[in-house]
Amino acid sequence: xxxxxxxxxxxxxxxxxxxxxxxxxxxxxxxxxxxxxxxxxxxxxxxxxxxxxxxxxxxxxxxxxxxxxxxxxxxxxxxxxxxxxxxxxxxxxxxxxxxxxxxxxxxxxxxxxxxxxxxxxxxxxxxxxxxxxxxxxxxxxxxxxxxxxxxxxxxxxxxxxxxxxxxxxxxxxxxxxxxxxxxxxxxxxxxxxxxxxxxxxxxxxxxxxxxxxxxxxxxxxxxxxxxxxxxxxxxxxxxxxxxxxxxxxxxxxxxxxxxxxxxxxxxxxxxxxxxxxxxxxxxxxxxxxxxxxxxxxxxxxxxxxxxxxxxxxxxxxxxxxxxxxxxxxxxxxxxxxxxxxxxxx
Amino acid sequence: xxxxxxxxxxxxxxxxxxxxxxxxxxxxxxxxxxxxxxxxxxxxxxxxxxxxxxxxxxxxxxxxxxxxxxxxxxxxxxxxxxxxxxxxxxxxxxxxxxxxxxxxxxxxxxxxxxxxxxxxxxxxxxxxxxxxxxxxxxxxxxxxxxxxxxxxxxxxxxxxxxxxxxxxxxxxxxxxxxxxxxxxxxxxxxxxxxxxxxxxxxxxxxxxxxxxxxxxxxxxxxxxxxxxxxxxxxxxxxxxxxxxxxxxxxxxxxxxxxxxxxxxxxxxxxxxxxxxxxxxxxxxxxxxxxxxxx
Numbered sequence: 001x002x003x004x005x006x007x008x009x010x011x012x013x014x015x016x017x018x019x020x021x022x023x024x025x026x027x028x029x030x031x032x033x034x035x036x037x038x039x040x041x042x043x044x045x046x047x048x049x050x051x052x053x054x055x056x057x058x059x060x061x062x063x064x065x066x067x068x069x070x071x072x073x074x075x076x077x078x079x080x081x082x083x084x085x086x087x088x089x090x091x092x093x094x095x096x097x098x099x100x101x102x103x104x105x106x107x108x109x110x111x112x113x114x115x116x117x118x119x120x121x122x123x124x125x126x127x128x129x130x131x132x133x134x135x136x137x138x139x140x141x142x143x144x145x146x147x148x149x150x151x152x153x154x155x156x157x158x159x160x161x162x163x164x165x166x167x168x169x170x171x172x173x174x175x176x177x178x179x180x181x182x183x184x185x186x187x188x189x190x191x192x193x194x195x196x197x198x199x200x201x202x203x204x205x206x207x208x209x210x211x212x213x214x215x216x217x218x219x220x221x222x223x224x225x226x227x228x229x230x231x232x233x234x235x236x237x238x239x240x241x242x243x244x245x246x247x248x249x250x251x252x253x254x255x256x257x258x259x260x261x262x263x264x265x266x267x268x269x270x271x272x273x274x275x276x277x278x279x280x281x282x283x284x285x286x287x288x289x290x291x292x293x294x295x296x297x298x299x300x301x302x303x304x305x306x307x308x309x310x311x312x313x314x315x316x317x318x319x320x321x322x323x324x325x326x327x328x329x330x331x332x333x334x335x336x337x338x339x340x341x342x343x344x345x
Numbered sequence: 346x347x348x349x350x351x352x353x354x355x356x357x358x359x360x361x362x363x364x365x366x367x368x369x370x371x372x373x374x375x376x377x378x379x380x381x382x383x384x385x386x387x388x389x390x391x392x393x394x395x396x397x398x399x400x401x402x403x404x405x406x407x408x409x410x411x412x413x414x415x416x417x418x419x420x421x422x423x424x425x426x427x428x429x430x431x432x433x434x435x436x437x438x439x440x441x442x443x444x445x446x447x448x449x450x451x452x453x454x455x456x457x458x459x460x461x462x463x464x465x466x467x468x469x470x471x472x473x474x475x476x477x478x479x480x481x482x483x484x485x486x487x488x489x490x491x492x493x494x495x496x497x498x499x500x501x502x503x504x505x506x507x508x509x510x511x512x513x514x515x516x517x518x519x520x521x522x523x524x525x526x527x528x529x530x531x532x533x534x535x536x537x538x539x540x541x542x543x544x545x546x547x548x549x550x551x552x553x554x555x556x557x558x559x560x561x562x563x564x565x566x567x568x569x570x571x572x573x574x575x576x577x578x579x580x581x582x583x584x585x586x587x588x589x590x591x592x593x594x595x596x597x598x599x600x601x602x603x604x605x606x607x608x609x610x611x612x613x614x615x616x617x618x619x620x621x622x623x624x625x626x627x628x629x630x631x632x633x634x635x636x637x638x639x
Binding site: 155287 | 370371474475477478479481482483484485486487489490493494566570573574577578579580593594597600601603605608612615616617619620623624627631634
């Protein structure tokens with residue numbers, strides 16, 4: 001199978017997975033108890049008014065019809081070209097379009113995810129290599145200990161501690177929001193403040209938005225780095241014992257060449273796959289990080305809507321998360337196939 | 346008499362097990378340290394109600410937000426509850442939630458994985474497709490969505506966490522069974538006419554158990570952190586039940602006024618508990634990794 005047909009098959013396989021996820025989310029939201037409509041009214045509400053609201057939200061239709069409406073809305077191309085986002089229904093709390101809200105919250109989450117991922121890889125992969133090189137030494141134990149502890153720390157606890165040290169005591173960094181409220185956010189091009197401000201050529205805005213990013217992405221990055229250390233270390237340990245590494249050593253190659261040029265290059269593929277898988281965990285952590293730092297992303301959107309039992313909003317945000325995860329795993333798989341031709345067979 | 350005999354023989358098996366763990370080097374020691382931490386915290390939580398100096402759920406036992414002193418060694422929180430008493434008793438909710446969710450995952454994930462991979466064909470593909478979809482998705486998002494619909498509470502938290510971790514059990518069991526069921530001894534059992542459930546339970550399951558144990562310990566650590574996360578976004582218990590997650594969540598608002606002790610101690614307890622399980626899991630997985638054995 002060539003690379004192109006592999007990519008096509010892989011893309012086609014993503015569709016049923018997404019549809020399945022969507023169906024499950026839809027069912028969970030509808031079948032489990034809880035009524036968003038009654039939350040809008042006092043205890044003694046007019047049944048007629050409640051019925052009207054149910055009708056407005058399409059909740060008086062049978063379940064299968066609601067499901068069909070939902071799917072039809074999602075793939076409605078006309079709606080998408082008119083609004084710039086898919087039809088995810090109307091919020092049960094504010095009656096606004098969920099698609100618009102979800103799409104405007106997404107870049108904040110994306111920016112946080114990208115920077116956290118950079119911090120986690122920059123910290124985790126080199127430390128993992130160093131630990132595997134000094135297997136069972138004091139250094140190995142220290143790095144491993146660091147990795148294990150970061151894994152056990154609740155994200156929001158670390159966030160609060162960092163806020164306390166760098167925000168409350170030292171006053172070095174802001175403890176919340178994407179940009180200093182006195183600075184006007186850069187015009188939306190990609191939605192990522194750091195990128196948009198650079199495109200605009202405004203370094204003050206770039207500086208302010210980077211400053212706001214440091215604590216949230218450090219929090220999430222540190223937590224994730226533990227997993228990266230473990231994965232890199234285990235994969236490197238396995239690879240360093242293989243024959244080709246011994247052969248390279250026997251040929252008298254420099255130690256750094258053997259480690260980085262031979263072993264890490266081969267251990268890198270499984271690491272890459274795992275990094276892709278960790279993206280899902282990163283997004284979970286993002287929900288808690290966003291809540292801790294008042295970061296106006298998708299995670300905080302979900303948390304705010306929970307109290308209103310805003311089905312459509314939660315559902316829309318979950319679908320958005322699902323699309324994002326599917327896209328990332330698609331990219332990782334294609335990269336993998338590009339690097340390692342055996343996958344395409 | 347018979348029971349005493351049995352206990353003695355179990356003890357005789359466990360003690361050499363421990364000494365052999367010590368001999369296995371750092372990984373074995375990690376397992377032992379992890380076990381000690383977990384056991385200590387479980388005992389502390391179980392004894393909590395008896396050894397706590399104050400009623401952990403009563404507010405106003407002292408003034409609010411008193412720093413640690415002789416009367417309140419860990420201070421009081423924003424409701425005037427004794428932090429020491431709440432720290433001693435506060436593990437109960439997390440331990441209940443994680444134990445219940447692990448039990449649920451085990452009871453559903455393992456039989457499903459065994460059955461699906463043994464039967465193979467369409468059934469297996471269908472199960473795998475559903476499970477993989479859940480597995481690839483951010484666990485906390487699913488747990489939040491389900492818990493948000495079910496509402497707060499111990500059982501609801503455990504249920505929503507279980508949904509997230511069933512795939513881990515299913516996948517590990519399935520991948521092991523797929524390779525084990527082709528081995529000659531299974532074929533031999535089948536050829537002498539052993540029933541499918543005999544083959545699954547007596548011939549295949551024992552070989553899968555080591556990997557399941559690793560998943561269980563990691564599941565415990567994750568469940569504790571997820572339970573803390575669910576509590577953090579308001580899907581946990583109420584203030585009158587001592588819970589580390591609740592203390593951490595509600596104490597953080599007062600940290601800017603310098604009241605660090607409200608969250609520091611429950612936070613450390615959560616870290617310790619999760620760390621204990623992580624150490625066990627990581628140590629075991631390294632001990633059981635055949636590629637690392639010389």
